[in-house]
Amino acid sequence: MPLFPPAACPRLIVKIGSALLVDPDGGIRRDWLRGVAADIAARVHAGQQVAVVSSGAIALGARRLGLAKGGRASLEDAQAAAATGQIALSQVWAEVLDAERLTAAQMLVTLDDLEDRRRYLNAAATLDRLLSLGAVPVINENDSVATAEIRFGDNDRLAARVAQAAQAQGVLLLSDVDGLYDRNPALPGAVHIGRVERIDAAIEAMADRGSASGMGSGGMASKLEAARIATSAGVALAIASGRIERPLSAEARHTLFVPDKRARARKSWLTGRLTARGAIRIDAGAASALAGGASLLAAGALGIDGSFARGDVVTILHQEQPVARGLSEYDSADAARILGTKSDAQAEILGYAPRSALVHRDHLVLI
Template sequence: MTKRAPVLADFKRIVVKVGSSLIVDPNKASAKRAWLKRLADDLADLHRAGADVLVVSSGAVALGRSVLGLQKGALKLEDSQAADAVGQIALARLWAETLHDRGLVAGQVLVTLGDTEERRRYLYARECLTRLLSLRAVPVINENDTVATAEIRYGDNDRLAARVATMASADLLILLSDVDGLYSAPPDTNPDAQHIPVVPRVTAEIEARTGGAASQYSRGGMRTKIEAAKIATTGGAHMVIADGREEAPISRIAAGGRCTWFLTPSNPVTACKKWIAGSLEPKG
């Protein structure tokens, strides 16, 4: 029996992840303000309906590299850190102004991998998010690339968003991307590829069929999204992958637009087990 997709209006705490390729125009290396305004309209609708809303937003490095005149393609660590330092200011201002225009207060939260792997730091970060939400603010979260190295970083915001969903006890994670979900095969190269609307459980077969490269402005791909699905669903949150390139993408999900839902087990694990299961690099 095929399981049905959940109803968006039923969720009470929602994490929305926005990728760099959505928020930054690759041709102009500047923010897509018109698109962001429509997304903010969606977020405001969720907020007015009573849901807690958190945003995990990429885009700082992409914005900063343009300001600093850095070349396209892969950046050296120190260049990436410099671009993040400059771009994070622009990104935070962009979100704060856009949400303010809709009566919402944004709160910037920068995290590192260690903040979700070390118990004390995890609890401090969780308390910060919980307090912001109790004040009806919208936390806008990103990885702190200025202090992260290759050995101590997420490397993509898909898994970061999944850890945030677990940390905040969210019941839904929305990954907005440049794809409209999971397929039985790569749709770009296989005309017979079929869209998969609901994934009851992330299996070894699902993991084996994923792959693909990221764009010049993003570090993720379908593989990292499947890894995020494992973290989120193990932690008690449903997850959905949807095409964010369309205007008002969350409204499209609510209206039954094409996407892929990953369902969480009916019995969520405890908060402690969530933390252990979601650790990206368990220490022996």
């Protein structure tokens, strides 16, 4: 049975890498893409809702503009290539899906669109409506305006975040490799890993950070990060090869990352975030309390980094390592004033009744 059958996965996100969609000369692999469109059509007609996260805009634009290094020699080149290539990319997707009697819809997002809670909910509502209408959203990072500070940096992580927003049950990363190996698959004796129940240090050590094609921006490390985001949100993620015809209908080797069934919507949004406004440093006692499910109290806080407002996302650090992320109950100035204090002393310091915690457990996730 192919991965993520419609009956078991009502909503699926499919990510397609640049090396699959664009040939080495910078042209679109139309025959292969028509096969993918036919696979999507078969799934949609079987009742599955499918959205596509499609790479390829920069590679296509670089060819048309004659830019060196595939358009990645500088941020300005990448932005210009993306602006040019996105038109071609959206046009070809519209053509191949229309041939299958499907309607394509384009969504371009930046990191901020899915990091800001309100914009995240707006994007989620748009995705939900498009999918419910039977359209196939084709999503890409808006590289023409994104800068180094506000980029996902790869479409693997974007696909995982889109899955969260769309409340999908599965993410399929089509790649130039057929899954995770215990070492670089080009090395002798490399062993394929078919199923991952938990992403731990041993699994992370298997990642190869290179992008074999030279076109994309990801590698196995980015796919593991995507898997962590997806599974933390209760979404299954699979890495499979797109180097075959009709990859969505083929029964081929892959790696499946098993989802965490305990995930909650707001907490999964926090887990998947890639940025934070600031940080709170804590002592060992507070770290232990957080691990046991408690809120972060001011008594266990040692220091404040950065400037943030009440309700902003902060990272919680113990011995300089991130242990949790959550929504701060105070702005950074007031949080700094009550560091290390008990609740009965905070009212006099603040001049108002203190809140129950620096970060409440209902708005906190361990990482």
